[in-house]
Amino acid sequence: MHYLRALMDLLSYVEEHHLYRSKCINLIASENIASPLVRKLLSTDLGHRYAIGFLYTRIYRGCKYIDLIEALTSYLLRSLFKAEHVNYIPISGTLANLIMINALTKPGDSIIALSVMDGGHSSFRECSLVHGVSMIPLPFDHKSYNIDVDGAERLIRRVKPRIVLLGASDILFPHPVKELSHISREEDCIVAYDAAHVLGLIAGGRFQDPLREGADIVTGSTHKTFFGPQGGIILCRRDYSETIDHSAWQLVNNHHINRVAALAAATCEMQAFGEAYADQVVRNAKKLAEALYNEGVNVLCSDIGFTESHQVIIDVGKGRAAGVSNRLEEANIIVNPTPLPWDRYEGEASGIRLGVQEVTRLGMKEDCMESIAKLIADIILERKNPSEVRCYTEPLADNYQKIHFCFNTDDEAYRYFYLEYLVKELKIQI
Ligand SMILES: Cc1ncc(COP(=O)(O)O)c(C=O)c1O
Incomplete structure (x- = not known):
């Protein structure tokens, strides 16, 4: 019976996780919550299948509906992003x-991109290194919290990298794609933009539009x-499509077709609700930043409007971000520490990055941002006991349990009734 006990433990942990998260305010900037429809598509038979090879010319047989699903996904994504080509593998x-770097560089080449300390993602360097490519950090201007265009121009002209990679993990303002595309083209460099964080804002027309501003990919x-x-995505011009698709199949054998179908549904949701959603996300981020600032928290970029994205970054002092994040976690406010450009190394992080996209999807608006700012300030400035603050976090979270900006808003965001039923059944059996 030990396996039944293990199974019950497993299901209980997942159930507890759901219950716990329903009582938290999640401000992790790289997460979101998917609609009931997207979740249901993830659990279909498509998740058991392979579709190796290109559309309509698969090696494995049995893919006639998968081909239709993928052709539709490709069409939906291309029209949403007005892209000549999409790769959703x-x-x-x-x-x-990694697929992009593998496709467009050869060992010995260089790329330039933001370093982790300046908000870049570790994959910029790591994906370059595994392919024998060096990554040179882009100059960053602390004041505008953005790429230093003059410094970047000098670097591009001197190094002539194969790829100029823009975009970042900590991204408050649109990057200078237009300016740097112009210079990069003169030096024969490819301009890429990593939209990992801001893809939904781009889809909603509420951030920059890198493909229109000159990015190749x-x-x-x-x-x-x-x-x-x-999942991941690559959008590019038609002339890069073959090399990108080839690289994708070199590096991915199993691309999780249930994920592709779910992505197609999410793309329809973006078509229908993306503008209103992205608009509210940016409003909420601005309001959260302003309210934190008014409480006395050190919010970055107060002199230039705080943010134009889903993110707000606060500085809690050298080496303090990990401890403050722990105390916020005890108060059921979930965040992550991040190094800021003036920290000497990652472990000394003084920044905390906040993202409002998930709470926005749960229906929160500006008034809630003021409440959240107060709770954060209670922890950071008032040094209140986290369990005391949690008494206010939980009821606030409890009022926002439905997913918005989607076609079916009936299901509860963090509740899986089937799981609860199974746990009950197993308890009877043991
Ligand atoms: C700019 C940027 N690129 C790439 C990634 C990696 O994305 P994933 O977690 O989907 O691998 C991240 C993750 O946060 C990111 O911030």
Whole structure:
């Protein structure tokens, strides 16, 4: 019977996780919550199948409906992003970057991109290194919290990298795609933009539009500001399509077709609700930043409007971000520490990054941002006991349990009734 006990433990842990998360306010900037429809598509038979090879010319047989699903997904994504080509094969944003670097560089080449300390993602360097490519950090301007365009121009002209990679993990403002595309073209460099964080805002027309501003290629994750499921994507011009698709199949054998169908549904949700959603996300981020600032929290970029994205970044002092994040977690406010450009190394992080996309999808508006700011300030400035603050977090979270900006809003965001039923059944059996 030990396996039944293990199974019950497992299901109970998952159930407890759901219950716990329903009582939290999640401000992790790289996460979101998927609609009931997207979740249901993830559990279909498609998740048991392979479809190796290109559309309509698969090696494995049995793919006639999979071909139709994927052709539709491709069409939906191309029309949403007005892209000449899309590749939805990568199962994560990191893999999308690796596929792009594998496709467009050869060992010995260089790329330039933001370093982790300046908000870049570790995949910029790691994906380059595994392919024998060096990554040179882009200059960053602390004041505008953005790429230093003059410094970047000098670097591009001197190094002539194969790829100029824009976009970041900590991204408050649109990056200078237009300016740097112009210079990069003169030096024969490819301009790429990692939209992992802002893909949903781009889809909603509420951030920059890198493909229109001159980027040749856009990589990204489909689950941060986009509506999920977890996965990666590459958008590019038609002339890169063959080399990108070839690279994708070199690096991915099994692309999780249930995820592709779920992505197609999420793309329809974006078509229908993306504008209103992205608009509310940016409003909420601005309001959260302003309210935190008014409480006395050190919010970055107060002199330039705090943010134009889903993110707000606060500075809690050298080496303090990990401890403050722990105390916020005890108060059921979930965040992550992040190094800021003036920290000496990652472990000394003084920044905390907040993202409002998930709470926005749960229907929260500006008034809730003021409440959340007060709870955060109670922890950071008032140094209140986290369990005391939790008494206010939980009822606030409890009022926002339905997923918005989707076709079916009946299901509860964090509740799986089937799981509860199974646990009850197992308890009887043991
Ligand atoms: C800019 C950027 N690129 C790539 C990634 C990797 O995405 P994934 O977690 O989907 O692999 C991240 C993750 O947060 C990111 O911030």
